[in-house]
Amino acid sequence: MNLQLTLAWRYLNGRKLRTFLTTLAVVFGVLVLFGMNIILPTMLEAFQVNMMAASGMVDVTITHQSGGAFSPQVTDKLTGIDGIHAVSASLNRTINLPADFVDHDSARSDRITAISLVGVDPEAVQSLHVYLIQEGGRFLQAGDAQAVVISQSLADAYNVKLNDGITLPSVNGNVTLTVVGILPPRTIPGNEEVLVTLDQALLMTGQTDQINTIEINLNTTDETRRNEIVADIEAALGPDYKAGALEAGSEMFAGLKMGQAALNMFGALALFMGGFIIFNTFRTVVSERRRDIGMLRALGASRRTIVGMILAEGLLQGVLGSAAGLILGYLFGAVIIALAKAPLNLFIHITMGAPVVSPMLIATAVLLGVGITILSGLIPAVNASRVTPMDALRPSVAEVEYKRRTGITFIAGLALIGLAILALISKNMGLVGLGGIVFLIGLILVAPAFLRPIAYVFGKLTALLYARQGTGELAQGNLTRQPSRVVITASATMIGLAIIVALGGMTTSLSGMMDTLVHKSLGSDYMFMPPSISVWSSNVGAGPDLVSQLQTVEGVGDISTLRFAAAAINGSQPVSLLGINPETYPRVSGLEFQEGDSSAYTALAEGRNMIVNGAFVMMTNAKVGDSIEFITPKGPQSYKIVAMATDLLDAKVTTAFISQANLAADFDKTDDIFIQMNLLPGVELESVDAQIKAIAADYPQFTVIAGKSYIDQMLTLVKVMFSGMYFMLAFLALPSLIAMLNTLAISVIERTREIGMLRAVGATRKQVGRMITAEAILLASVGTAFGILAGLYLGYVIIAAMSELFPITYSFPIGGILAGIAIGLLFGALAAIIPARQASRMNVVEALRYE
Amino acid sequence: MSIISTQNLTKIYGSGDTAVTALDHVSIEVNAGEFVAVMGPSGCGKSTLLHLLGGLDSPSDGAIAIDGKPIAKMPDNALTELRRRKIGFVFQFYNLIPVLNAVENAALPVTLDGVKPSEAKKRAIEWLNRFGLGDRLNSRPDQLSGGQQQRVAIARALVAEPNLILADEPTGNLDTRASDEIAALLRKVSKEFGRAVVMVTHDPRIAAYADRIIFLKDGSIADETILEPQNGKNAAMVAGMMKEIGD
Structure with a gap:
């Protein structure tokens, strides 16, 4: 076997725990990316199969643009x-x-x-x-x-x-x-x-x-x-016509695409994190093996051989990690699909098959997994190749860098943070997402300059609370003498916590929004629900008979219905048109206005006016006051935007609300696909229930539900969704613990001699253990401080991006921050257990001899 | 024929007020098969000299020729190749790769040179057998005693058949018995196998195994002496000379 591979394999094998932990980082990255990506195509494919089969296999299928x-x-x-x-x-x-x-x-x-x-x-x-x-x-x-x-x-x-x-x-x-x-x-x-x-x-x-x-x-x-x-x-x-496949599911595709973008951001963050941990590990590996590398150079190993050796290690770990990530990712996807099957079937009538794994996806996941590992190993590898043979001969003393920390990296970091804020102002979704990562990198670069004051404050605190007799100060000194190293270790915690705080903010804001929307959109006493919510085109509606029958029931008050037409703008961009009754709709249901107010309902009745949702604005860049031309079955028609508002059911779908009169005139649609009604004040549900159910029996395409129970059902679903999010969170936070553990363990190994000296001059085992723990907690504090900062930014960014689409406002995640601090410090203490024991059990004579 | 030849070799660390002259116009010659010890008090420049001779560090001024080839201005790649083929190193802390066994460690320089692994191992085993390690071939460094590790390191230094062996305090980390073994082994390398050996040491007893001793002080040659081969009194004499120089 090739020498580099042999060495790589032996080194990896020699430090099984470390190898396992680092490889785990790759595994997590690939797992998230791969798992996420097999879920969505599986759904898309299930959908496409349904559509294809429904449209039949012929040479050309002509449909209307709308x-x-x-x-x-x-x-x-x-x-x-x-x-x-x-x-x-x-x-x-x-x-x-x-x-x-x-x-x-x-x-x-x-x-x-x-x-x-x-x-x-x-x-x-x-x-x-x-x-x-x-x-x-x-x-x-x-x-x-x-x-x-x-x-x-x-x-x-x-x-x-x-x-x-x-x-x-x-x-x-x-x-x-x-x-x-x-x-x-x-x-x-x-x-x-x-x-x-x-x-x-x-x-x-x-x-x-x-x-x-x-x-x-x-x-x-x-x-x-x-x-x-x-x-x-x-x-x-x-x-007005197009040749191709049926376009009936385009609203659905739009929704799926949105979801995919969000999940890809998750995957990208996971990979970034994985890459970071690997970078960190290799960096420490290189400093740990300075002597070995120097010796190899002295014996005549060329720079390239050294780079090759470190990269070979990366390659091995990348391959192993990607393989495990693929398998676990598949299982992860399969489990999610199994869990999602029932709700999907219930709400949008899609039957999903086994996870779809394309060779392309496997190739991408492996390429990214192995590629990022090697890429992350590259800088440390090149650094390793700069190790001079002299390093093998000098007695190794952990280097101390007391340089000023406001050099070029600090300025570069500030510039990156500036760019990230510019991205935020640009409000371009892609840029904002990228800005999040740029912001993180920027923080990592400026962090060394702030390390000393932060370590000072936390150091005093730790000394006061925990590590007395000078060990706290010693730990603080140990940290500040190598700011860049400390920042890199702390960054792992920082990213983990940033994600927790960001998602915490997002979750609080989202659940607040969901709550408002659910109550506003679905707050009526009774609802006639079609099988597919939001994928309206596949529903069979009811003629006007149903509503008039319902109106005869004693005790029934306002009835509001939704009518649907598929339409297209700008040539072929599909839009979901919903016809509402401007008079009854606000009384029974309602929209959450982002621009304009409820006077817009009256405007709908006064000509070709429409209220559009966030997705519509995103797609068209239109503003209130603009007129948009629709392709209708009777030729083009212009509608003027009078307000921007969102309801719960169609939040993700490009939707415009017009009056039912216009829908009938321009799109020939008069069937009701969704019916909501209120009972007159004082009327008990029980007194009308039997009558309403009897009328509904002739229209089995509708499920009749009392509003209250539906809201409960929806909120349960929301809870399930959020618990899924916390699950992912744990997935991302776990690797940062691993990274901390790793770096701490190495910092102990590196200072073996120093610790031996401390013991020799009379430090007790307990004191040495405390010093290491204090160091870890300090490290975690620094990471936590920056993590919370980054998390606040990221959370705000996500919400800002989403507020373009949804009526959502940023709520300050106090819970998330407290959880972040608790988790950060806990991680620090946990990560210190092994290294602290290692340090305190060190044999003094051995340690002093250690090179 | 001289394996090493230096003229006015000078090394200055730092610059301006903090400049330290580690070596000051040192000119030496070492011939094939010669065993030279370099001695002197701490900070006299003996390690710097060794590093310059090995192409591990570059001189501030002066010239070095190894095997007739000037190396002072050689680019890194050429130096690397020179180290691999022409020079063998022995370090105080052995510097064996902890994850490789004795044979693999000893074979490293030729493996790095692209020799077939089976052939490289064969050569390494030959040297290890010569040094009495035939029964420890598959042991990892942590399973060997200090003396044994240093013998593996010497086998490693010789496996590429270089004409020059540079040893930096090779006995600095060993007890008396093992030190004597290693010093005797280095002498054997020079006498039996005809290699030039340059050894830095501060132990007069170990230096006494050499043919010639160069004494350095404050970066220049303070004295030089040729020893009578193995007469039993050399150690005491060397110690006396060291005292005279001011160690």
């Missing part, structure tokens, strides 16, 4: 285009089914939670798709009413045979359709397709003479020719 429906006459524009083999117009809607709708058995978990209702022209569609109808049945025919073709697997789920009826929700209540043909069991993943005639589908979704998909098959497989044909098709249809 994602909404359009006239079937559009297909006429396609006649005459050369190269088109077949065209079929259809209306595709994903219908989420209420729990136990298919099997009527609450004991079994539902296999089918959503279906794709496909309304087709029976003749045209058969020119694109092949339908293998089983013996005895037939495919749909033109003019078929109440007829349906389903797969064997769906028939089994419904427990029906040919010519039996199946029930489906529709805008007019439940509809029973007769099974005229059965297709082979569905083997590909995704929703079951329910094929009906176009007319039947229109009836069930409450639309007239509309389609939302044109499927086209081409007569060639030649790539260039196909692109030409697609270009021809696009030209014929005009800019």
Whole structure:
């Protein structure tokens, strides 16, 4: 084996605990990055699979830019285009089914939670798709009413045979359709397709003479020719249409992307932290082995050999750590997915499969894990190569640096902090995130200058409280003689605590916001909830009948409904449009205004005005007063922004609120997808409950809940989310303990002779132990002081960035700070246990001989 | 033929008011197979001289030639190669790599030179056998006594077959018996294997094993003496001379 690798391996092997702890740092970094990243793609993939299968596999799928429906006459524009083999117009809607709708058995978990209702022209569609109808049945025919073709697997789920009826929700209540043909069991993943005639589908979704998909098959497989044909098709249809896959889930994707950005920041911080710990360890490794390295140089090892040796150690640790990180990260992801499965299924009807691991992701994780390890080892390695052979010959005395600490690094640090603050002012999310790390580095650079006063204050305190008889002062002296070393050790604590305090601030602020929003948005007495909250497009709404029926119930007061239309702005950016009743909505529900006030509701009724949320502003950079043009099924329409406000359900989704009158006029949407109502004052829930539930029974797509219980449910969910955050926090804080332990242990080894001398001149074991503990606690105090500072900045940054999007205000995390101080000092004391014992048990004669 | 030749070798540490002249115009010659001891009081410059001879440090002025090649102005890479191939070092604290065993430690210089590991080990084992360590080949430094560790270090110094061995207080950390063993071994290296050995020591008894002693004081050569081979009185004589110089 290569000499560098042999040496690296032996050194690592010789210090198993140290190696384990350092490698653990790599493991944590890779774990967080890898684990996080397999969760999101898994969700995305599950979603995509559903969408793909629902849209069917054809050459070209034409949809409207808005994602909404359009006239079937559009297909006429396609006649005459050369190269088109077949065209079929259809209306595709994903219908989420209420729990136990298919099997009527609450004991079994539902296999089918959503279906794709496909309304087709029976003749045209058969020119694109092949339908293998089983013996005895037939495919749909033109003019078929109440007829349906389903797969064997769906028939089994419904427990029906040919010519039996199946029930489906529709805008007019439940509809029973007769099974005229059965297709082979569905083997590909995704929703079951329910094929009906176009007319039947229109009836069930409450639309007239509309389609939302044109499927086209081409007569060639030649790539260039196909692109030409697609270009021809696009030209014929005009800019309002697009060729490609169905866009029905775009609001969902927007939400997922936001989450991904937040998680990636976590991953980046974890990796930064991991890199830092490795850097720290290698730095100490190099100073510890100065003699060995000097000797190797004296024997004729070149500088490059030395760099290679240290990097080989980094490589070994990086590879081992990344491998372990991958395995643990996969388990971590799998566990999270297993935990998230139930709530996701419940709230957005996505069935998730096993974690998706792409080779790309593995490559990235390994590359980052190994790369960061080697990169972190690089500076120490280069420093090691500068060790002169003379160092092997000189008796080693721990160096003392009493230089002035306000040199170039101090100025550079100040500059970095300045940059970070500029980033904060720029309000650009990416820059602000980067600013957080820049701020941390800046703090590390300026810290040495402040070390002495901080150590002085804490030193006095420690001396007073704990380490009397001069040991406190000794510990303080030990720290201040090597400020840069101390700062690097303390930085590990600093980063750990910064994260705790930052997230503490974020959590307090967030939970405050959630609380307000939950009560404001969902504070009504009753709610009719569709299966998917915020992914409105896949919900089947209810016609006006439902609301008028509810109004007849004695004791019911205001009723407010949400209506939905998919729209697009700036060409193809999807926007979720929600129609509200400007009169009742503020009374039953309500928005949290960031700009403007409740007078904006009245404005909605007075023309094409809209209230937009934070995500909308983020995407468009629009201000209150601006007008934005929407692509509607009837051509472009301009809406003026009258206020900026957010509700809970749509906080992450690009959303605009308009009046229901406008929604009907411009987007042809009149079905209610979400209903909230209040009871008249003094009316007891029990007196109306039975009546309301009876009316709701005809509309199984809605879950009827009393507001109070829903709020409780939501707040529980929020709590689960936050406990997940604290879990991650612990993940990030643990490595900083490891780093402290590591550096402290080394500082003891390095000063073996000094400690031996102290013992020789009469220091007791206890005193030596106390000195080391005092040193550790001092170190932790310094780290804590800076950590809290950095944490306050980071927390403020995160909240500031989020306030662009959510109505959130920064609340000072007193709890987080107190926890930070307690954890920091506890860590310091814990980290000192091993080194302090080591120091106090040292044999005096041995120690004095130690080199 | 001279292995070492220096002219007016001068080394000054620091500058201005704090400048310290460690070596002041020292000119020496050491021939192949010669065993030279360098003695003198603490701070006389003997270690500095050794470091300069080994290419570990560079002189402020003057010239050094090792094996006829001037090294004072050599770049680091060339110096590194010179140390690897032409010079063997023995240190006071042995400086063995704690994680390598005796054979691996002894083989280091040739391994660093790119010799095949099996071949490097073979050579190391030969030297270790010659020095009576045949039964400790796989022991790590912490499993060896001080004398044994120093013998491994001497084997390491010789494994690349250099013509020059530089030893810095090789017995400084050993008891009397082990010191005598090591000094005798160094003499054997010079006499039996024909290497030039330059040894820094402050122990007259150890210096007495050498052929010639150079006495340094305040950075310059204060005296120089050629010893009669192993007559039993050398140690006392050297001690006397040291006293005279003022140690």
